[in-house]
Amino acid sequence: MTELILQTVVNAVYAASYMSLIAVGLVLIFGVMGVINFAHGELYMAGAYTVVALYSQVGVPFFVTVVAGLIFVGLLGLLMEQSFFKPLRDNPLGGLIASIGFLLILQTSAVLGFGVRMAHIRPPTQAKFELIEGVVLTHQRLFVIIAAIVLLSLLHLFLRKTKFGWAMRACAQDREAAALQGISLSQISRIAMFIGAGLAGVAGALTAPLVSPTPYMGHSVIVTAFIIIIVGGIGQLEGAVVAAVLYAFVHTFVTTFYDGVVADITGLLLMLLVLVIKPTGLFGTKERA
Amino acid sequence: MLLELRDIHVHYNKVAALKGVSIQVPSDGIVTMIGANGAGKSTTLRAISGLTPVTSGEIWFDGERIDTLPADKVVARGIAHVPEGRRIFPDLTVEENLRTGAFLRTQRAEVEGDLEDVFGRFPRLKERRRQWAKTMSGGEQQMVAIGRALMSKPRLLLLDEPSMGLAPVIIQEIVRIIEAIVKQGVPVVLVEQNAELALNVASYAYVLETGTVSLAGAADDLHENEHVKRAYLGV
Numbered sequence A: 001m002t003e004l005i006l007q008t009v010v011n012a013v014y015a016a017s018y019m020s021l022i023a024v025g026l027v028l029i030f031g032v033m034g035v036i037n038f039a040h041g042e043l044y045m046a047g048a049y050t051v052v053a054l055y056s057q058v059g060v061p062f063f064v065t066v067v068a069g070l071i072f073v074g075l076l077g078l079l080m081e082q083s084f085f086k087p088l089r090d091n092p093l094g095g096l097i098a099s100i101g102f103l104l105i106l107q108t109s110a111v112l113g114f115g116v117r118m119a120h121i122r123p124p125t126q127a128k129f130e131l132i133e134g135v136v137l138t139h140q141r142l143f144v145i146i147a148a149i150v151l152l153s154l155l156h157l158f159l160r161k162t163k164f165g166w167a168m169r170a171c172a173q174d175r176e177a178a179a180l181q182g183i184s185l186s187q188i189s190r191i192a193m194f195i196g197a198g199l200a201g202v203a204g205a206l207t208a209p210l211v212s213p214t215p216y217m218g219h220s221v222i223v224t225a226f227i228i229i230i231v232g233g234i235g236q237l238e239g240a241v242v243a244a245v246l247y248a249f250v251h252t253f254v255t256t257f258y259d260g261v262v263a264d265i266t267g268l269l270l271m272l273l274v275l276v277i278k279p280t281g282l283f284g285t286k287e288r289a
Numbered sequence B: 001m002l003l004e005l006r007d008i009h010v011h012y013n014k015v016a017a018l019k020g021v022s023i024q025v026p027s028d029g030i031v032t033m034i035g036a037n038g039a040g041k042s043t044t045l046r047a048i049s050g051l052t053p054v055t056s057g058e059i060w061f062d063g064e065r066i067d068t069l070p071a072d073k074v075v076a077r078g079i080a081h082v083p084e085g086r087r088i089f090p091d092l093t094v095e096e097n098l099r100t101g102a103f104l105r106t107q108r109a110e111v112e113g114d115l116e117d118v119f120g121r122f123p124r125l126k127e128r129r130r131q132w133a134k135t136m137s138g139g140e141q142q143m144v145a146i147g148r149a150l151m152s153k154p155r156l157l158l159l160d161e162p163s164m165g166l167a168p169v170i171i172q173e174i175v176r177i178i179e180a181i182v183k184q185g186v187p188v189v190l191v192e193q194n195a196e197l198a199l200n201v202a203s204y205a206y207v208l209e210t211g212t213v214s215l216a217g218a219a220d221d222l223h224e225n226e227h228v229k230r231a232y233l234g235v
């Protein structure tokens, strides 16, 4: 029993890691640009298919494809910003709808390029640590955990220690006042979009060998990400990380001890509970203007 | 003239807020704009700094037309705007707030020098530099807003109701700071509802009424004007 619980903890840490990468990117984009990126799950999918294309089909080393996934999906983010978020800046609903259109384009491209069936990827390594008797952590999962810790720490440093980091937070808090400091919302939005999309791309690339990508894998991820950002408090980056950990633990434990459907329902109940107790989310302070 | 507004019209959703405002600001001293709620004072400042587009008219700053520039380009020309309600960044520290004011500047050493200069003007901000701006008192937040504007090294400072919601002692402190800034060579456009205060510190004044300039003249003269006395000084 102890092993089972410990194993579930390990699994939850893994789940929390890639979910935070996805949720933080979504929150960053929403915070800076005020728009909900419905295509975020498909950016994650695009990261996974970068691995399918380069690693499985061409034989590029795995870690090179992960970096390629970050850059490629980051550039997709830039494309989204330039082609519709920017022209629709004063129309958040329009931006949301355009992102749904983009989601369909990405999905269709994946279907046309790779087919609708699951892509099985041979993991770059089968090695694992046996933490204690009966509790294992595969190297592949460890990579995801390390990547999440490293990338989120770097993001934190960027936001707290650099001029563009302050500017990004300033835009998220008061765009007009930020413009009065000479901060260009377009420039900051491009950076936010690249980072937010790139993080989803990395999550997709690193988890690809563990989840068997399909063109539709973005759906469940985006629903989870929305629950996480509502629990954490919309627009709160730290909130997204804490909520991702909370959600991952609850979801993984319920899945292990009951089943996946009950776990999904529990996740929604968790969101409702938070909304009833603290409507602004765990970390939210006030309604956004 | 350092700044000149020529026949500026501004509309919010087709409703006119400014109906031909012309204003001149020399390169030293304080010019004030007074007027009742909704007269168009804030709108005038927002038109200058590029936050609100003008429908017609021209704005000239130091020999260049700036009325088509977006706000982030106007700052680059040297106009700093402390907006109504201060609009500091609540979830940035005091120091981070001040540093965002220097966003466009590239000379690091100069920026560090100016940060020390701002801390010299506002010692209370230095003590609280690592505190979240939202935890500061109203007067301190006004100091953050003014300090942030100074960090851009402006050639002209626009202040929108710096006295709003502050206790009389704090207002006096803010006034002393504004006067010191002007003395060091940065001209100020001061928008105020507190007409007594405004006419005392300014050298020239404009009275705005429903989107037009109804009166203009030396601040001392307007202070003695019967209409101004009745309508704005409550005498």
Ligand SMILES: Nc1ncnc2c1ncn2[C@@H]1O[C@H](COP(=O)(O)OP(=O)(O)OP(=O)(O)O)[C@@H](O)[C@H]1O
Pocket (backbone or CB within 6 Å): B012, B013, B016, B017, B035, B036, B037, B038, B039, B040, B041, B042, B043, B044, B084, B193
């Ligand atoms: N964002 C806006 N949308 C629509 N109308 C606006 C907007 N901002 C201002 N107005 C209108 O424009 C007119 C001028 O407003 P403005 O804020 O410039 O006045 P003000 O002189 O600064 O007043 P106060 O002393 O209350 O700050 C008012 O009638 C106001 O209702």
Ligand SMILES: [Mg+2]
Pocket (backbone or CB within 6 Å): B041, B042, B043, B084
């Ligand atoms: Mg006003």
